[in-house]
Amino acid sequence: MSLAPSERAPATGAAHATATGIPAGRGTPRRTGRARQGRRRLLTRESVPYLLIMPAVLGFAIFKAYPIAASFWISLTTGNGDERQFTGLANYRRLLDDPLFWTALKNTALILVVQVPLMLGLALLVALGLNSTKVWLRPLWRLGVFVSSLTGLVAAGVMFSVILNRDAGLLNWVLSLFGVDRVNWLGSPVWARVGVVLVITWHYTGYNAVMYLAGLQGVPKELYEAAMVDGAGPVRRFFSITLPQLRPILLLTVVLSTIGTLQLFDEPYVLTGGGPDNATLTVTMYLYNNGFKYFDFGYASALAYALALIVSLLGILQVRLMGERR
Amino acid sequence: MKLRGTLLTVLLAGAFGLCVGPFYWLAMAATQDNKDVFSWPPKLLPGGHLMENLQGLQESIGLTRVLLNTLLVAGLQTVGAVVVSVLAGYAFAKFDFRGRNLFFVLLLSTLVIPDTVMLIPIFQMMMDLGLIDSYESVILPGLVTPFGIFLMRQALRSMPDELLDAARVDGAGELRVLWRIVIPVNRPIIAALALFVFLGGWNQFVWPLIALRSPEMYTLPVATATLQGLATTNYAQVLLAGAIAAIPVMALFLVLQRQFISGLLAGATKE
Numbered sequence: 080m081s082l083a084p085s086e087r088a089p090a091t092g093a094a095h096a097t098a099t100g101i102p103a104g105r106g107t108p109r110r111t112g113r114a115r116q117g118r119r120r121l122l123t124r125e126s127v128p129y130l131l132i133m134p135a136v137l138g139f140a141i142f143k144a145y146p147i148a149a150s151f152w153i154s155l156t157t158g159n160g161d162e163r164q165f166t167g168l169a170n171y172r173r174l175l176d177d178p179l180f181w182t183a184l185k186n187t188a189l190i191l192v193v194q195v196p197l198m199l200g201l202a203l204l205v206a207l208g209l210n211s212t213k214v215w216l217r218p219l220w221r222l223g224v225f226v227s228s229l230t231g232l233v234a235a236g237v238m239f240s241v242i243l244n245r246d247a248g249l250l251n252w253v254l255s256l257f258g259v260d261r262v263n264w265l266g267s268p269v270w271a272r273v274g275v276v277l278v279i280t281w282h283y284t285g286y287n288a289v290m291y292l293a294g295l296q297g298v299p300k301e302l303y304e305a306a307m308v309d310g311a312g313p314v315r316r317f318f319s320i321t322l323p324q325l326r327p328i329l330l331l332t333v334v335l336s337t338i339g340t341l342q343l344f345d346e347p348y349v350l351t352g353g354g355p356d357n358a359t360l361t362v363t364m365y366l367y368n369n370g371f372k373y374f375d376f377g378y379a380s381a382l383a384y385a386l387a388l389i390v391s392l393l394g395i396l397q398v399r400l401m402g403e404r405r
Numbered sequence: 406m407k408l409r410g411t412l413l414t415v416l417l418a419g420a421f422g423l424c425v426g427p428f429y430w431l432a433m434a435a436t437q438d439n440k441d442v443f444s445w446p447p448k449l450l451p452g453g454h455l456m457e458n459l460q461g462l463q464e465s466i467g468l469t470r471v472l473l474n475t476l477l478v479a480g481l482q483t484v485g486a487v488v489v490s491v492l493a494g495y496a497f498a499k500f501d502f503r504g505r506n507l508f509f510v511l512l513l514s515t516l517v518i519p520d521t522v523m524l525i526p527i528f529q530m531m532m533d534l535g536l537i538d539s540y541e542s543v544i545l546p547g548l549v550t551p552f553g554i555f556l557m558r559q560a561l562r563s564m565p566d567e568l569l570d571a572a573r574v575d576g577a578g579e580l581r582v583l584w585r586i587v588i589p590v591n592r593p594i595i596a597a598l599a600l601f602v603f604l605g606g607w608n609q610f611v612w613p614l615i616a617l618r619s620p621e622m623y624t625l626p627v628a629t630a631t632l633q634g635l636a637t638t639n640y641a642q643v644l645l646a647g648a649i650a651a652i653p654v655m656a657l658f659l660v661l662q663r664q665f666i667s668g669l670l671a672g673a674t675k676e
Contacts (some may be wrong), residue, residue, distance in 0.1 A: 126501035127579040136508065137494035138549030141513045144528075146523035152526060183421045208417045211408030222662065223421035229658055231608030233626035234650040237633055237643050247443035249430050277641050285424060289493070345610055349630060363521050371615055376525050383522040391517060 154380035161379070170373035170381035180382065182357050183365040184389075186272070190361070191340045194276045197293070199332055202284045206291035207321075221289070236349025240265070268358035271351050275359050278346050284340070289333050295321070295329035310359045330401045333395050341390050362386050407674050421537050428651065435645035442640045465642060467621060468629040472649070475624040478613070479606030485548040492593060494557020495587055499569065509558075512551045520611070528615055538618040547606060560594040561587065590605045593663075602659060605655060640648045652675050 081101075099328055154170055156163040174180050208214060208222050227235075233334030243264035244250045251261045264274040302320050311319065321330075344363040353360035362382065434442050437452035443471065462468040497509055498500070527546055528537075536542040564587065572582050588595065610626040617623055625629070629646040634637065 097601070125502075128496040128502040128505075131492040131496035131500070132502070132508070135512075135549055135554060139508075139512060139515075142546045143523065143528060143551075144511070144547055147518060148514070149526035149529075150522050205417070205420055208413045208420075211410070213407075213415055214417060216412045216414070217417075219419040220421050222659075223425045224417075226655055226658060227424045229604060229654045230428075230651050231610070231626055231654070233608070233610050233629050233646040237629060237647040238427055238651075240633070241434065241442060241640060241644060242427055242430065244443065247445045248425070249447050252447050253446065264437050270651045278450075279453075281424065281427070281503035296553060338516075338519070349633065354476050363519065367611070368520050370413060370525050371528075373432065376529075378523055380522075383519065383525070 107341060118160060150380045150383055153376050154384050155377075157377045159374065166377075170378050171385070173309070173378065174381055174385060179357065179360070180362075180385075183360045183362045185342060186357075186359060187343060188275055188360045190272060190279075190343065191337065194279055195333065195336045195340055198274070198280045198284050199287055199329075201280065202287035202332070203289040203291055205284065206295055209288065210295040211294050221292070224285040225289050226285070227281055228283055230282065231347035232282075233349055235278065235282055236346060239274075239281075240350050243274050243278075261350070265351055266355060268356050271355055271359050275343075275346055275350060279351065282346075283336070287336070290328055290332055291325065294325045298324040327403065330398065333401065334397055336394055337397065338390055341386065341393070407430075413664055418650065420612070431644055432570060432646050435641065435648040437462075437641055439641040442644065454641065455645075458639075458641050461639060461642045461650075464647060465639070466632055466646070468646075470621055471623055471625050471628045474540070474622060474652060475607060478624055479603050481540075481545050482547045482606040483599050483603040484607040486550050486553055487595060487599050490550060490553035490557045490598060491588065492583075493554045494561050495573075495583060497554070498561035499562070500565070509633065512554060524612065524615060525610075531616060538622055540622075542615045542616040543609075543624070547602075547609070548551075550602065550605075553602060555633065556594070556598055556633050557591075560591055561664060564590060596661070604657070607654065608650070608664045 085261070153163070155165060155167060157169060158164050175176045205224055209217055209224075229236075245251065245261055245263045245266060248262065248264070251259075254262065262270055264270050298321065302324070303316060306316050306320055341362050343361045344367065347359040347361055347364055348367075351359045353364050363386065364384040366379050366386070369375045369382060430447065433449055433451055434447075435458060436455040437448050438454045438457075441448055441452060460469065497505065523546075531537050533544045536545075568586060568590070569582055572586055573579075577585065608626060609624075610630070613624050613627050613629065617627055620628070620631075625646065629643060629650065632646060633643050
């Protein structure tokens with residue numbers, strides 16, 4: 080088994096013996112210098128993993144661990160810039176009494192409970208279709224459905240701000256072909272929410288569909304054959320084989336979509352600016368306004384932590400409910 | 406049986422139309438005169454104003470500069486994040502070291518923490534370092550991607566140990582094993598990761614919006630969003646900016662479809 084590679088390795092190795100250190104170190108120039116001097120001492124099997132992991136640890140410490148800790152500290156203070164006073168839980172108390180926070184949370188929750196099931200349901204249907212051997216031109220459909228998930232949020236945002244225009248938007252025009260009256264998508268509180276949901280659904284359904292398609296293709300064929308021998312119909316097969324087999328990937332998409340929707344910012348920012356009448360103000364948008372419009376870092380951090388708490392609680396709940404039962 | 410296939414095909418074609426239709430309209434709208442963007446019925450054929458709109462964008466946001474900014478930021482972020490992810494993923498996948506599991510769990514747990522939690526301290530850090538409104542401020546925070554490290558770990562784990570040990574027995578140093586074996590063997594998944602990171606960098610919005618101040622530093626999404634916020638917005642130009650943001654992405658996808666999907670699937674299906 081190891082014969083082929085061991086025969087090949089010395090040949091390539093000899094040819095590139097002098098060059099090896101240079102290309103491998105290209106991304107981490109500082110360490111290569113040291114490594115080349117003391118390669119024998121430094122690059123033992125014991126030290127290598129620590130060197131490999133070093134950039135990730137450094138980056139993690141600076142741009143993840145420190146900000147997460149610092150943000151918590153900031154949330155316990157009030158004041159501007161460097162003149163901060165420790166005020167304990169004052170920001171969190173303020174948050175509980177802040178009607179706009181509750182509005183933002185309600186909007187976010189509303190969008191979440193409508194959008195995530197709608198999108199994942201559609202994605203599953205699309206995946207089932209794409210997985211069927213009876214369908215023609217499958218690669219084409221797969222490509223088209225996936226392509227919208229690659230679009231940036233801003234590009235999608237500006238595109239839909241015109242498509243959803245009341246008087247001249249593409250959507251109202253298409254609807255008018257079916258005799259539907261013009262809808263004031265971005266101008267009325269209810270329809271603005273619907274509009275945001277539509278745009279997010281347009282944006283991410285294909286991505287989830289491709290994930291499900293991967294899951295479907297991983298289901299062992301024998302399971303279906305055995306079920307057919309036992310006389311199970313298509314509906315029965317779907318519920319007793321397909322869904323349970325897809326459970327890990329369903330869980331993954333539910334958790335990821337929930338996290339994404341709870342942090343919703345870009346679409347409302349570009350489409351509605353949070354309006355009309357704060358109907359599409361989300362928690363992250365409110366956080367952004369407080370932090371980077373009013374520069375109230377303490378309160379914005381408290382909002383961020385409140386949101387993180389909600390996200391993790393929901394995540395844990397979902398894993399509990401849907402996770403592998405042992 | 407044949408009927409079911411036809412029905413499914415029609416439904417999928419409908420889904421295709423819903424997904425791709427807006428792009429078609431976008432491409433057409435970007436070639437119209439500003440006043441025709443909001444005409445009823447919508448213009449669904451190419452207009453003759455593409456060059457004019459391009460020129461307008463060059464004047465209003467400095468299109469070439471903005472595009473170069475975006476390419477630079479996304480490109481450097483890609484190189485950096487891929488290097489960090491491959492190195493760390495290799496360590497996680499093929500080495501035993503103290504703190505491995507702890508660090509891995511910590512790394513993954515940051516996936517559930519909203520990025521917004523980190524915005525303010527990173528903003529302050531960049532202010533203190535005097536890096537606000539610089540390329541570094543946008544690039545640096547994106548270099549450690551838990552997703553990338555996770556993806557690489559999953560991919561490299563499936564590489565047989567015998568392959569690496571054989572090279573070591575033959576006297577190859579650890580760097581040579583990494584460069585001559587690990588990276589070539591895993592080139593497709595590394596390419597997939599590079600694509601994902603590049604896309605993320607190309608499209609990123611919130612952090613550059615906060616970190617960048619002067620219009621000549623703006624990336625395309627930031628410039629587009631600010632252009633849209635103006636009172637005298639020329640929508641044909643905004644839509645053209647949107648189309649320009651979307652086109653490279655679709656082109657990349659068309660060329661490298663396989664890598665995209667395989668990368669997505671590798672992340673999703675391996676346990």
